[in-house]
Amino acid sequence: MTLRVRVSMSMILLSIMSLLVAGPARAAAPGDVVSAQPTTVYLLPGKLLEVPVNAWHVLYNSTSATGGLNTVSGTLLVPKDGYPLGTRPIIGYAFGTHGLGDQCAPSAGLARGGEAELALVSLFLLKGYAVAMTDYEGLGTPGTHTYMAGISQGHAVLDAVRAAARVPGAGLSATAPVGIMGYSQGGASAAWAAQLQPSYAPELRLRGVAAGGVPADLRAVAQHLDGGPDFGLAAAAGVGLDAAYPELNLQADLNDRGRALLTDAADDCVDELTSKLAGLSFADLSPIDLLNQPKWLARLAENRLGATPPRVPLFLYHARGDQIIPIAVASTLRGEYCRAGARVRWTSLPAPDHVTGAVEGGPLAIEWLALRILGLPATSNC
Numbered sequence: 023m024t025l026r027v028r029v030s031m032s033m034i035l036l037s038i039m040s041l042l043v044a045g046p047a048r049a050a051a052p053g054d055v056v057s058a059q060p061t062t063v064y065l066l067p068g069k070l071l072e073v074p075v076n077a078w079h080v081l082y083n084s085t086s087a088t089g090g091l092n093t094v095s096g097t098l099l100v101p102k103d104g105y106p107l108g109t110r111p112i113i114g115y116a117f118g119t120h121g122l123g124d125q126c127a128p129s130a131g132l133a134r135g136g137e138a139e140l141a142l143v144s145l146f147l148l149k150g151y152a153v154a155m156t157d158y159e160g161l162g163t164p165g166t167h168t169y170m171a172g173i174s175q176g177h178a179v180l181d182a183v184r185a186a187a188r189v190p191g192a193g194l195s196a197t198a199p200v201g202i203m204g205y206s207q208g209g210a211s212a213a214w215a216a217q218l219q220p221s222y223a224p225e226l227r228l229r230g231v232a233a234g235g236v237p238a239d240l241r242a243v244a245q246h247l248d249g250g251p252d253f254g255l256a257a258a259a260g261v262g263l264d265a266a267y268p269e270l271n272l273q274a275d276l277n278d279r280g281r282a283l284l285t286d287a288a289d290d291c292v293d294e295l296t297s298k299l300a301g302l303s304f305a306d307l308s309p310i311d312l313l314n315q316p317k318w319l320a321r322l323a324e325n326r327l328g329a330t331p332p333r334v335p336l337f338l339y340h341a342r343g344d345q346i347i348p349i350a351v352a353s354t355l356r357g358e359y360c361r362a363g364a365r366v367r368w369t370s371l372p373a374p375d376h377v378t379g380a381v382e383g384g385p386l387a388i389e390w391l392a393l394r395i396l397g398l399p400a401t402s403n404c
Contacts, residue, residue: 052177053184053223056081056093058192063099064135073140075147076100078192079129082185085222086159087174087266087325095162096182097129099143100152100192109198111151111395114183115143116204116211118235118380120161121291122169122258127162128155142203142384149392151201152194154186158211160265166288169262170207170240172325176214179204180223201391202231205380206347209236213355216332230394232337232387235379237347238327238355241313244304252346254299255292257284257307267321275315280307328355331362335400337390339369341379360404368403 061079065071077099084094100110117139120126131137132155146153156178160167168174179202187196204212216231237243240259247256261284264272273281284307287295304312312318336359340352349370356368369386373379394400 050083050091052083052085052091053181053188054083055185055188056083058098058189061097061133063097063132063140065140067134067136069135071135073099073144073147074102076102076192077132078189079133080182080185080189081163082181084159084181085174085177087168087171092159093163094156094159094178094181095127095129096154096156096178096185097132098152098154098186098189098192099147100194101147101150103150105150107150109195110193111199111201112183112186112194113146113151113153113391114179114200114202114212114215115139115146115153115155116175116179116202116208116215117155118204118206118208119169119255119258119292121295122161122167122261122287123289123291124162125289126291127157129157129162142380142388145385145388151395152186152192152198154182156182156211166265167262168266170210170237170259170325171263171266172210172214172327173218174266175207175211176218177222179211179215180219180226183226184223196225197227199395199397200226200228201395202228203233203387203391205234205384206237206376209233210238210327213238213327213332213336216334216336217327217330220333228334229397230335230337230391230400231332232339232391234339234383234387235341235344235347235376236327236338236352236355239351240325241319241322242351243347244313246348247346249301249303251300252296253302254287254295254297255346256304257287257299257302258295260284260312261288263318263321263325270317270321275310275312276308283307328358331359331364335365335367335394335402337367337369337387339371339379339383339387341371341373341376341382343374344376344379346376356404360402364404365400365402366404367400
């Protein structure tokens with residue numbers, strides 16, 4: 023009996039000493055990897071044409087729009103060949119609008135084939151860069167996607183880059199040069215990442231940000247879409263902001279038709295959203311003027327880009343014929359950044375519509391970012 027007591031006491035003392043040496047467990051923090059599972063990415067539907075890269079489906083910690091710790095999913099792609107120019111750069115790539123349902127998440131599209139933006143991502147891979155892609159809060163993870171809650175989206179982009187450097191076996195460095203790019207929803211996310219990075223992720227060696235088709239002023243964009251063929255995007259943004267800020271309580275302000283329509287749209291992808299809600303207006307969904315309610319005005323103002331100029335060079339591009347996000351919205355953002363002293367390269371594209379703007383501007387943005395990654399100075403045309 024005495025021997026057993028001595029053995030037990032020794033084990034307890036050893037456990038205490040181990041804890042004292044190791045110190046208290048570190049609390050979960052933004053950018054921490056929750057899990058990283060090897061995956062395969064395909065270029066075409068039906069899992070045709072496997073992309074020859076090392077790929078991981080990543081769950082990582084980030085921060086919500088109201089400052090709470092959350093878990094976000096994403097995909098990390100790393101070329102199989104070594105990088106000959108030193109430390110392999112990491113690109114934080116922010117996708118455009120995919121929808122509200124988990125099946126719409128970019129990671130899901132990459133794994134089954136048919137993700138259109140992989141064409142642009144591939145141009146980074148061909149340069150030898152790693153690409154960290156976020157699904158954003160609530161898209162591919164539990165909860166409602168906080169669509170167009172810019173602060174949450176900016177955090178998710180920055181934390182995807184942080185997490186990429188912590189994925190075991192990826193061979194990436196926390197001191198890697200970083201670039202960020204996105205278009206449409208991704209353009210807003212990229213611009214938010216640029217604004218937030220100095221205070222939120224100052225350790226990242228961010229060299230430049232390319233943001234295209236940026237819906238910088240959500241209220242102005244919503245007013246433009248109201249009653250038009252793409253009204254579903256404005257309605258989805260209402261759902262997303264409501265998920266990010268519970269005090270908005272959107273359901274309480276809708277009529278029966280509005281509640282039914284938005285409940286039905288809550289798991290739709292972008293094509294379904296736009297087709298189901300085409301031609302409707304906010305007045306069809308609610309008996310009150312939602313966009314002019316004080317609670318909505320406050321949160322829309324909080325998620326308006328332009329108040330804080332990025333410290334890194336910024337490439338802004340926009341289609342002149344953009345029917346979804348008027349070029350005047352992006353032009354206003356450019357002016358605000360320029361007046362605040364930001365280094366902005368502005369490009370107005372001849373593209374006749376929003377999607378063509380992504381096609382025309384994407385390669386230009388990638389080449390501009392590549393020069394920043396190399397450390398070449400950026401010129402401004404403010």
